[in-house]
Amino acid sequence: MNKKSCSFHNEEELRDEQRGERKGERETEREGGEDLEASTPICALTRQAQGFEPVTSAFPGRRFIHCATTGQADSVSAAYSPPSDKDSSALLAFRGIPSLPRQISELKSHSTLQALTTEANGWAPGGSQTSSDQSGQLISFSEALQHFQTVDLSSFKKRIQPTIRRTGLAALRHCLFGPPKLHQGLREERDLVLTIAQCGLDSQDPVHGRVLQTIYKKLTGSRFDCALHGDHWEDLGFQGANPATDLRGAGFLALLHLLYLVMDSKTLLMAQEILRLSRHHIQQFPFCLMSVNITRIVIQALREECLSRECNRQQKVIPVVNSFYAATFLHLAHIWKMQQKTISDSGFVLKDLEVLAKKSPRQLLKTLEIYLARVSKGQSSLLGAQKHYGAQAPHCKELTFTGVCDLPPCSSEGTWLN
Numbered sequence: 113m114n115k116k117s118c119s120f121h122n123e124e125e126l127r128d129e130q131r132g133e134r135k136g137e138r139e140t141e142r143e144g145g146e147d148l149e150a151s152t153p154i155c156a157l158t159r160q161a162q163g164f165e166p167v168t169s170a171f172p173g174r175r176f177i178h179c180a181t182t183g184q185a186d187s188v189s190a191a192y193s194p195p196s197d198k199d200s201s202a203l204l205a206f207r208g209i210p211s212l213p214r215q216i217s218e219l220k221s222h223s224t225l226q227a228l229t230t231e232a233n234g235w236a237p238g239g240s241q242t243s244s245d246q247s248g249q250l251i252s253f254s255e256a257l258q259h260f261q262t263v264d265l266s267s268f269k270k271r272i273q274p275t276i277r278r279t280g281l282a283a284l285r286h287c288l289f290g291p292p293k294l295h296q297g298l299r300e301e302r303d304l305v306l307t308i309a310q311c312g313l314d315s316q317d318p319v320h321g322r323v324l325q326t327i328y329k330k331l332t333g334s335r336f337d338c339a340l341h342g343d344h345w346e347d348l349g350f351q352g353a354n355p356a357t358d359l360r361g362a363g364f365l366a367l368l369h370l371l372y373l374v375m376d377s378k379t380l381l382m383a384q385e386i387l388r389l390s391r392h393h394i395q396q397f398p399f400c401l402m403s404v405n406i407t408r409i410v411i412q413a414l415r416e417e418c419l420s421r422e423c424n425r426q427q428k429v430i431p432v433v434n435s436f437y438a439a440t441f442l443h444l445a446h447i448w449k450m451q452q453k454t455i456s457d458s459g460f461v462l463k464d465l466e467v468l469a470k471k472s473p474r475q476l477l478k479t480l481e482i483y484l485a486r487v488s489k490g491q492s493s494l495l496g497a498q499k500h501y502g503a504q505a506p507h508c509k510e511l512t513f514t515g516v517c518d519l520p521p522c523s524s525e526g527t528w529l530n
Contacts, residue, residue, distance in 0.1 A: 249322065250326045250329065250330075250375075251319065251322040251371070252375055253368065253371050253372045256319060256322075256323050256368060256371060257368070257430070260304070260308050260311070260364075261304070265304075265307050265308075265311065268308075268311050269303065269307045271310045272303060272306040272307055272309075272310060273415070274299065274302060274303055274415065275415055276412075276415050290417065291417050291418060291420050291421050292417075292420055292421055292424065293417065294417060294420040294424065295423075295427075297427075298423055298427070298428070301428070301429040301430060302414065302423075305365065305411075305414065305429060305430060305433055306411065306414070308363060308364055308365045309362055309363040309364070309365040309366075309407075310363050311363050311364040311365075312356060312359065312363060312364065313355060313359060313364060313367065315340050315341075315356070320364070320367075323367050323368070324340060324355065324367070325337055325338065326374065326375070327348075327367065327370050327371060327374055328344070328345075328348065330375070330383075331348060331374060331384070331387060340355075348400050349387075349390060349397075349398035349399030349400035349402065349403075350398070350400045351398065351401055355400070358400070358401055358404055359404060361408045361411075362404050362407040362411065365407055366403065366404040366407040366408075369403065369406070369407050369410075369434065369437045370383075370400065372434045372437070372438070373437075373438060373441070378484045378487050378488060379484070381487055382441075382445075385445070386399065386442075386445045387399050389445055389448065390402070395448060395452065395453060395454055396455065397448070397458060402444070403441060405462055406440050406441045406444065407437060409440060409462070409465065409466045410433060410436055410469075412466070413436065413469055413470050413473065418469075418470045418471075418473055419432055419433065419436060419473055421474075422436075422474060422477065435480060436473055436476065436477060438480055439476035439477050439479060439480035440465065440469050440476055442476075442479065442483060443465065443468070443469075443479065444461065447461060447465070448461065
């Protein structure tokens, strides 16, 4: 019996020992699986995105992953080598964990991974790229005008003199027979026009650059941007490679007038027609420089209150000034073509044009209305049928152009302030 009891106890101990070994094997497999999950690359990304940080440990041969939110620490064996991709995918699938491509696609929506991707690509979602995009966009006259209405022009406004000074008989005659004064509510708008005429061209201002680009594209039909300095501006009728040097006496208002001319479909046809006339092999003249001189005439007419009656009637200043500019330019082109004028006649033509513009502004505006009505019906313009002009006249820097600023002042109307 003792032998049987001893044998029985030996068998029980053997079974207990075998059960303990199997239990230890299962625990070893479970720990190995956890180590495998912690060692995969996607797990590292997940822990980084969730705020896990590696911390040092006092236990050699092992490192810990510390969670910043829970304060818990997970140990990872430093001596463990990651299994193959095939084994890792199989284990992840067996444990119910999504595959690697799926986890990466989900992590792309995480803010941390988005920030890393953004920094690597050098682009921020929703960020501003308008500086490069807007440089090639056309700008309307109203948008350019709004720019000057919002920026600080106080330093330029101090330079303007809204009306000219008259003395002696000129002052008495103007008081008795001159045009009416501009309404009080319109004087701020008039002052804005004269203030813009004091502003120069700033090549560092994006709005100024867009105005130049729009003028160039509309007149030439080009779809591409051009340099702000270059010989291509001489082809449009500036005297040099830098348009800013030709704005004396008119400032940025001269460019705004050109912008107004090219951004309306009806007046654009007129501008293109005058541009073709300026390239006549005999009657050629600098188109943009002539436009600047027209703006100077408009400024003088505004300061001498020649436009006050029309501004009071329409209760507007800027639209009247723009239309008066277009009407004066149209009349010059008509005289230039019909009377076969050349560049040597420029000074006399401009002087006579100024006298007419100040004396009969309403007549010029009426002529413009007739022209635009005929253009809208597809009829021939007031410049007459276009004849064959021959080859386009090459730009000649030796042409002598006499502008308004080169003419003697009109002493009968008082003192001019340029």
